[in-house]
Amino acid sequence: xxxxxxFKVWRGEGGEGRLEDFxxxxxxGEVVLDIIHRLQATQAPDLAxxxxxxxxxxxxxxxxxxxxxxxxxxxxxxxxxxxxTITVTPMRTFPVIKDLVNDVSYNYQKAREVPSFTPPAxxxxxxxxxxxxxxxxxxxxxxxxxxxxxxxxxxxxxxHEENKPNFSGPxxxxxxxxxxxxxxxxxxxxxxxxxxxxxxxxxxTKCCTEVCPEHIKITDNALIPMKERVVDRKYxxxxxxxxxxxxxxx
Amino acid sequence: MGPREVERSAMTQTTPEAPARRQRAxxxxxxxxxxxxxxxxxxxxxGLSSFLVYGVWAIIDTSNFVEPYIAPFAAPCLTTQEVCExxxxxxxxxxxxxxxxxxxxxxxxxxxxxxxxxxxxRKSYYRxxxxxxxxxxxxxxxxxxxxxxxxxxxxxxxxxxxxxxxVVIGAILTYDAVLAVVHKPLGLGSWILVLNAVLxxxxxxxxxxxxxxxxxxxxxxxxxxxxxxAWTFVSKLNAKHQPLAWASMFSVMGADLYVRLVAxxxxxxxxx
Numbered sequence: 409x410x411x412x413x414x415f416k417v418w419r420g421e422g423g424e425g426r427l428e429d430f431x432x433x434x435x436x437g438e439v440v441l442d443i444i445h446r447l448q449a450t451q452a453p454d455l456a457x458x459x460x461x462x463x464x465x466x467x468x469x470x471x472x473x474x475x476x477x478x479x480x481x482x483x484x485x486x487x488x489x490x491x492x493t494i495t496v497t498p499m500r501t502f503p504v505i506k507d508l509v510n511d512v513s514y515n516y517q518k519a520r521e522v523p524s525f526t527p528p529a530x531x532x533x534x535x536x537x538x539x540x541x542x543x544x545x546x547x548x549x550x551x552x553x554x555x556x557x558x559x560x561x562x563x564x565x566x567x568h569e570e571n572k573p574n575f576s577g578p579x580x581x582x583x584x585x586x587x588x589x590x591x592x593x594x595x596x597x598x599x600x601x602x603x604x605x606x607x608x609x610x611x612x613t614k615c616c617t618e619v620c621p622e623h624i625k626i627t628d629n630a631l632i633p634m635k636e637r638v639v640d641r642k643y644x645x646x647x648x649x650x651x652x653x654x655x656x657x658x
Numbered sequence: 659m660g661p662r663e664v665e666r667s668a669m670t671q672t673t674p675e676a677p678a679r680r681q682r683a684x685x686x687x688x689x690x691x692x693x694x695x696x697x698x699x700x701x702x703x704x705g706l707s708s709f710l711v712y713g714v715w716a717i718i719d720t721s722n723f724v725e726p727y728i729a730p731f732a733a734p735c736l737t738t739q740e741v742c743e744x745x746x747x748x749x750x751x752x753x754x755x756x757x758x759x760x761x762x763x764x765x766x767x768x769x770x771x772x773x774x775x776x777x778x779x780r781k782s783y784y785r786x787x788x789x790x791x792x793x794x795x796x797x798x799x800x801x802x803x804x805x806x807x808x809x810x811x812x813x814x815x816x817x818x819x820x821x822x823x824x825v826v827i828g829a830i831l832t833y834d835a836v837l838a839v840v841h842k843p844l845g846l847g848s849w850i851l852v853l854n855a856v857l858x859x860x861x862x863x864x865x866x867x868x869x870x871x872x873x874x875x876x877x878x879x880x881x882x883x884x885x886x887x888a889w890t891f892v893s894k895l896n897a898k899h900q901p902l903a904w905a906s907m908f909s910v911m912g913a914d915l916y917v918r919l920v921a922x923x924x925x926x927x928x929x930x
Contacts, residue, residue, distance in 0.1 A: 563798055567798045636874060
């Protein structure tokens with residue numbers, strides 16, 4: 409069964425733009441990205457959209473559909489009623505290059521600021537020995553496809569552009585948590601998570617978890633455990649005392 | 659020119675460094691969401707507000723004990739005041755007769771602080787009371803945001819200390835419930851107190867700080883198998899932290915109200 413759907417799509421370069429109205433054919437089983445491609449093929453050949461795998465694994469087609477960050481390739485048209493007007497805009501938190509294509513370089517900049525995996529100097533490649541239980545907690549975070557929808561929805565930078573220099577967003581705080589939980593990582597992640605990457609800005613409203621297409625429990629399994637580790641390190645006098653008495657390294 | 663240079667050159671043409679092209683989409687509305695995003699924060703606001711209002715009334719109300727039930731909001735009573743008669747733990751009253759304020763004030767700060775600094779409740783009241791944000795992808799109304807980086811919200815980091823006290827309070831409520839069942843096994847109130855104690859313990863031990871303390875702070879689970887097992891159990895409870903937070907909040911209100919209504923004689927059937 410096909411029908412004509414009403415779409416409002418953001419058109420424009422940079423911040424300047426407007427929502428343009430389209431009426432476009434929708435067929436059974438299609439997703440929003442299919443409709444965007446049909447618009448390109450039939451009505452708006454210069455409509456810019458970033459996409460790649462069409463399977464929810466490359467994280468390229470992040471956009472906002474009816475105001476919610478979604479992957480265009482994973483949003484079925486059957487989730488909308490036929491008389492509904494569907495609004496498609498680029499991600500709000502990042503600058504727009506053209507139409508639905510964002511400049512996501514903020515994320516690459518933040519990625520570079522996280523020091524890579526740092527094993528002990530006396531352990532050579534090939535000598536790592538880890539049990540499954542020691543690594544499976546952080547394996548959840550490896551599912552991330554870097555669609556950056558978590559950073560897009562996080563109100564710390566979505567609603568406050570001025571926080572961008574001081575806040576790395578859920579994606580990279582999760583990366584820091586992944587490394588901090590790694591049995592062989594020896595870099596100091598806790599101090600930098602709080603002081604340089606802005607973990608304290610997170611007020612755990614869990615929007616990052618809500619939008620994650622890989623269903624990673626970003627807040628419960630990465631951000632809150634990392635906050636607790638920071639409390640150990642910076643705010644808990646009993647832990648500090650215990651570390652002194654038992655000569656534990658933090 | 660290699661393929662990468664060609665690609666970079668093409669990008670340069672389509673993304674010049676003009677200021678207008680470095681801006682976000684200037685969408686003029688607060689949100690483009692079309693669902694009823696305001697419903698959850700509204701219900702949360704009403705639910706939490708009712709808890710606060712009830713808590714204030716429970717502190718003032720003096721009908722907190724009727725053999726063998728002790729109202730959870732008054733347990734344990736730490737003063738020698740007459741209104742506490744029967745609600746003391748082993749008759750213990752560390753605060754003397756000089757104390758004239760409502761006795762509930764002495765104890766409610768601990769479970770109240772536990773809930774106030776709880777990671778789940780923080781989410782709920784930041785959203786529903788402070789609108790920061792009211793819902794995902796809904797612009798918040800505040801011009802500035804510093805989160806939990808400075809006073810007063812940096813105090814949220816003491817949550818684990820409230821957890822330690824909450825364990826004690828949970829144990830006392832469990833003890834009170836067991837005593838009630840022993841003395842009045844057919845009493846409806848006894849089983850209401852048992853249900854409340856179970857939910858309170860489920861909420862308390864599903865806490866994120868508890869999860870961290872059991873083994874979350876470790877990087878080598880395999881070296882601590884018992885702590886790892888405890889962590890997996892706490893993690894299962896933690897996954898239900900939100901429903902347990904609500905269920906225990908309503909159960910403690912319901913159990914407290916029930917005991918007070920029995921104490922006042924408003925509920926007076928034989929197996930009350």
